[in-house]
Amino acid sequence: MSALSRELAIVGVGYSELSRAGSPEPKAISLVAAKEALADAGLSGTDVDGIFEYRFGPESPGAQDMARLIGAPDLAAFGDLMPTNPSGLGAALAGAMAVASGVCETVLVFRCMTREGGYQGGVSGFSDPVLGGQQFETPYGDSGGILMTMALHKQRWMYEYGRTEEDFGHIAVNARRWSALNPRAVLRDPVTMEDYLSSRSIVAPLRLLDCDYPINGAVATVITTAERAKDLRQRPVLIDSMTYATGSRVDWNFTDDFLYGGTRDCADRLWSRSSVTASDVDVAQLYDGFTQVTVSWIEAMGFCGLGEFGDWVEGGDKIGPGGALPVNTGGGQLAEGRLHAISLLNEAVVQLRGQAEARQVPDAQVGLVACGLYPQCGAMVLKGG
Amino acid sequence: MSQLEDAATNGEVVDLRPPPKPDEITRFYWEAAAEGRLVLQRCDACSRFQYPPELVCTYCQHEGFEPTEVSGQATLYSFALVERAFHAGFVNQVPYVLAMIELAEQPGLRMLTNILDADPEELAIGMELELCFDAIGEQQLPQFRPAKVLR
Incomplete structure (x- = not known):
């Protein structure tokens, strides 16, 4: 028995093609990864009632975009996690909490990164005065992400x-x-x-x-309860x-x-x-x-x-x-x-x-x-x- | 960027570093710096200094501070040599040294700074530093340089 309130299993994993060149459409590659993860699990978009994703900006679609693309009937839990989280794993941690708590049953989590749309490390060109904590960093040239x-x-x-x-x-x-x-x-x-x-x-x-x-690519994971996982396609991996x-x-x-x-x-x-x-x-x-x-x-x-x-x-x-x-x-x-x-x-x-x-x-x-x-x-x- | 391009066209060397914009929490700090003093928050309750300024003491969450001038004596904690600008405002600054220094007043009381007037080859963690100031826009930026008189 884990310390989680419901036992969880990871039941699907998926990837888009990973590339250095080109400028693929973020929604397109995210959908490839999501469909592969769902197919891997033996599920479809209609089984998904939670979506979480991690992003910096326009390099990735949002959770609601994904719901529309995969045909999730409704989302009982969702979130677009901005970059103070533990990197992309934050999407999986949030998704796992949503399932463990009973707020939702089957969650799709993903991360899409594209070189063209993505944040490339804080290269900046603005000399405007800086606010907040940046007052003690940027004037010294602590920039570049x-x-x-x-x-x-x-x-x-x-x-x-x-x-x-x-x-x-x-x-x-x-x-x-x-x-x-x-x-x-x-x-x-x-x-x-x-x-x-x-x-x-x-x-x-x-x-x-x-x-x-830095590359172009998307990756997705499906998490559900260990109970539900027994009926799915893969040998479950338990959290x-x-x-x-x-x-x-x-x-x-x-x-x-x-x-x-x-x-x-x-x-x-x-x-x-x-x-x-x-x-x-x-x-x-x-x-x-x-x-x-x-x-x-x-x-x-x-x-x-x-x-x-x-x-x-x-x-x-x-x-x-x-x-x-x-x-x-x-x-x-x-x-x-x-x-x-x-x-x-x-x-x-x-x-x-x-x-x-x-x-x-x-x-x-x-x-x-x-x-x-x-x-x-x-x-x-x-x-x- | 246009500011930079204009300057390049005119052959000027201009300082395009983004200056700090003081706010309610930080105004005392920048006002003191403008007078050539390094003044930090010192907690009324636990007596600890903190940097950078924050709304409350991040050690004990008390809300009252005595702004207190510190000596400016410091040691080098870590440093990095920036040879390529990652910010257009620093194109005229490279190469420069970005450093973390530790003030003499309290273990772990660290500031980010540049190390001025130093050959990067001669920098060594633990070396003694002293406070100096560097005009940025209409403000004075606290900076550090190798100590002229060793303690």
Whole structure:
């Protein structure tokens, strides 16, 4: 029995084609992903009574647009989650809460990202006076979305633990080891540690290969009760525990725990509610919008001590194919492509069903998904049904 | 952008950084900065400083503050070198150093700032810094530079 008020199962996963080039219509690719997820579950649009999605702006249709496209008769729960959530996983967390509480029965959650319509990281051209919290950031040139904060994090982490950039390079190299096995991934060529260390600077010390890869694509997931799941097409994957976290005195920059933000609170609460422990995890999908975010999740989740990632990872083998803790087995945001992590949830589901083909982790029973970063954390433990 | 293009046409170097727009919560801070002082909120109840200004004390949620001038002594907590502008207002600023600094008054009392008058190669986390000011529009922006007299 999980800590949720009703037992939940993930019953459908779907994707559109993922591409770097072109400018696909967001509604069109979102609908492809949604239909695939519903078909995967053995459901249709008329079975859906809840829709949640995560977006920044015009790069994605809204929940009501999706209801119209799939023919949902009416929505008992819905929401368009704006970008303070734990990345795209926020849509799945909200959808799961809606089903667990009995507000709705079957929820479709999705994330669509298009390069043309999407937010590309805060490039701005306005010199108008800045308001609110920006008064203490933008006049100093802290712009470009969170790139600069990420550079400050990377620098501080290396200082606190006396480590070098190679630690982060293991995450970049790992992404391509797995994406080589994933036909859907947009970047499948291997990269070496030398490639990582010579990749160009974005905001020093942040490098190109620290950053995820913007693409066009949509990804969708269907969640319902474990009871309903028994009658559906796939072996259900159960949600064992889930939580959000922000950390104390929440802020991107001026927070209590600059290095880890909410990740440690997120991990502590997740494990306190789970029927399993970190040592039971067979496959981990950990947010990789930037390489250091994955490192922070690995440490916060207790797979190794704080600052110990570089020694623990065994030159990268620990998290790669055949390793003791396979991480981001589809290539993640760095290589499969930036989909704000509902793709990480789907990858965990596919692994726990045993359907991951060339990249399948043998006998995967317990999956961990941790998404977002610092003030915007969310995580789930999943179990094969 | 047109402001920038006009400036480029005229061959001028203009400061297009977006200045802060003070509000009810932050006005005291910018007024003090205009006088060359770094003044922070200090909680009447728990005596802690906080930055940036907020409606309540984010440690104890008390609503009363004593605006209190701090020394400007700080150490470098982290830094990044920005060589390409991500904002049109900083095209004339690159390369610049964005930094997180920690003020001497209280552990964890951190500010974002630029590090002025420094060779990026010589920056090191933990180094001592001192307060300086930088005109932006009609306002003064608190900034930091390597300490001339080491403590």
